[in-house]
Amino acid sequence: MRVGVLGAGAVGAGVARHLQAVDAVQQIVVRDIRPSVETQVVADLAPDVVADGKRLGPLDVDVLVLATPVGFHVRQATKALERGISVVSVSDSLGDVQGLLRLRGLAEETGSVLVIGAGFSPGLTGVIAGHAAGRLARVDEVHIAKMGTGGPACARQHHRALKNHSLDWRDGVWTRRPGGSGRELVWFPSPVDAHDCYRAELPDTVLAVPCFPSAQRVTARVSATRRDRLTMHLPMLRRPHPEGLVGAVRVEVRGELASGGFGSIIMGSVAAPAVGAAATAATAVEWVTNKRVRPGGWGLGQLRDLAGFLHATEQRGVATELFEGLAEMAADPAPQIIDLRVPTTQSIQEHDERDDADLAGTAKKNQSR
Amino acid sequence: MVSGFHESAHTRSWDFRSAMIRSQADTVPVGPLSDTGAMGMIRRVVAALGLGAAVAAALRLKGSGGVPPQTGGWRNLSGPDQK
Structure with a gap:
């Protein structure tokens, strides 16, 4: 499978790095609006990671990771979902997430997967x-x-x-x-x-x-x-x-x-x-490429086998x-209960005896000094 | 002799100046005119509001802290514990 990563910043570069180790991913295509950043990431992670050399236009991939700044995720996800490309978004903006939640129907219609909020938090x-x-x-x-x-x-x-x-x-x-x-x-x-x-x-x-x-x-x-x-x-x-x-x-x-x-x-x-977000997003991509997520739009909390997901992120260094x-x-089935009832005569007597013993001990210490 | 005047060479000019200022101040009308009426009230209201805002801002930013957990600690969740 080919995975596209839009945005090669701290998170995007980390996702590309993690995806190199995923068997189901054959190639990772990185695109960033800053040519120098894109070139640097490709130089560090070649040959698995490549750049398509374009700034605009659709990416020819199976899964698209949106790691761009917030505000663009809904438009980018809509274009990808319309072409049947699964999308993993790491946006932590409320506006983006609400917009992506409205695309769940589109994802279901096109038989693709939309993972919403696949970062450190949310994610x-x-x-x-x-x-x-x-x-x-x-x-x-x-x-x-x-x-x-x-x-x-x-x-x-x-x-x-x-x-x-x-x-x-x-x-x-x-x-x-x-x-x-x-x-x-x-x-x-x-x-x-x-x-x-x-x-x-x-x-x-x-x-x-x-x-x-x-x-x-x-x-x-x-x-x-x-x-x-x-x-x-x-x-x-x-x-x-x-x-x-x-x-x-x-x-x-x-x-x-x-x-x-x-x-x-x-x-x-x-x-x-950024490391936590990259590990989480990479695990989400792995889940999508392994067909472990049904078509439609989902938050990560709605996935099955959450223990397995946590184990996978742990393998990527985020425990x-x-x-x-x-x-x-x-x-504890029998938690400690604090007794707030009025003290009985016996309990007061016991309390006084403990106090007397403490006082006697203190007096002995003072005498020895 | 003007009040504040001394024979010392070092303080002569300074003392003379302060004495002159004091003598000028005696001619300025003081009393009820300076702090009554609408302007005085506005000044006091603005000062009170400013002081209140400053105290509120300080309290809001300072906060009252909190109580740390008295027992327990964090343990890595891995292996069978994850299940």
């Missing part, structure tokens, strides 16, 4: 959420958070998302909340650890809600610094970095446990966001982690 977060939900009897809440940005286009999108309203799912209705509000200290896997995360215009909720019909609350947050929030309504004051440093995603799924009672399953992943402790406490 891997959807897979993790679906996988974590498998440990619950019923899902009540899904909370997604991400930290870090990939290439410059991703950094611009982060800035844009923060100043726009979020789209949260609350009690069965969509709710818009101002971006930059709703501070929450989110504990990501090490070495990222704790970061304050805020509401933003993120597409994760739109893709997650259809996967969890019983969910009453689905939210998505993104980490931001004070400078990000202070300047979010202004144009970007500094040129974005070429590629972000380490980032992370965290997914918390709450609901009814299979063993009874309620609890949370928390999973996450640490990687440079998933489980937060233990809280999850185990929740999974």
Whole structure:
């Protein structure tokens, strides 16, 4: 099969690199609006990766990966789907994702596959959420958070998302909340650890809600610094970095446990966001080329064998982690119950005896000094 | 002798100037005219709003932090655990 990659930035180049190792992919055609970038990627990854030397016009491929900046994905996907080409989009723009969701019918009609939001977040977060939900009897809440940005286009999108309203799912209705509000200290896997995360215009909720019909609350947050929030309504004051440093995603799924009672399953992943997005998108392409995805439009959380998907991304260097402790406490069929009843005379007496013993011990220590 | 005047060579000119300013200030009308009426009210409202906005912005940006997890930790999910 021939796979086309539109956009040879941090994510596109990574996808092309991963696809070299996929047996079903014979050739990868890269196209970028910047000739120097395209030439560099082809020089690094030849002979499997080639450039078609055109800036415009359709690509003669079987699967097309859209790794271009946000805003163009719907038009590019429409043209490809009309020609029966399967599409994998890594866009993390709410507008793009909503537009792509409207193309599901077209994908079904043409017998092609449309994978929507196949990046680090959305993308891997959807897979993790679906996988974590498998440990619950019923899902009540899904909370997604991400930290870090990939290439410059991703950094611009982060800035844009923060100043726009979020789209949260609350009690069965969509709710818009101002971006930059709703501070929450989110504990990501090490070495990222704790970061304050805020509401933003993120597409994760739109893709997650259809996967969890019983969910009453689905939210998505993104980490931001004070400078990000202070300047979010202004144009970007500094040129974005070429590629972000380490980032992370965290997914918390709450609901009814299979063993009874309620609890949370928390999973996450640490990687440079562009690396995570490339590994996820490459795995999605592999799934499509191996006919493991039915024709139509899908978020990654709707795929089958999510454990297999996570295993494949792990093989590409992006591992998933489980937060233990809280999850185990929740999974305990007989959790510890805090006794809030009025203390009995016996319990008060026992408490006083313990206090007396402590005081006696302290007095002995003081005397020995 | 003008108030503020000293014989020291180093401070002579400075003290003389301050004394002159003080004597000029005595001739400027002060009192109710300077801070009453509409302008005074507007100034106070603007100052109060500005102060309030500054305090609100500082509190919003500063935040109140949070509580880290007291137990547990992250473990790599691989192999049979993924199932």
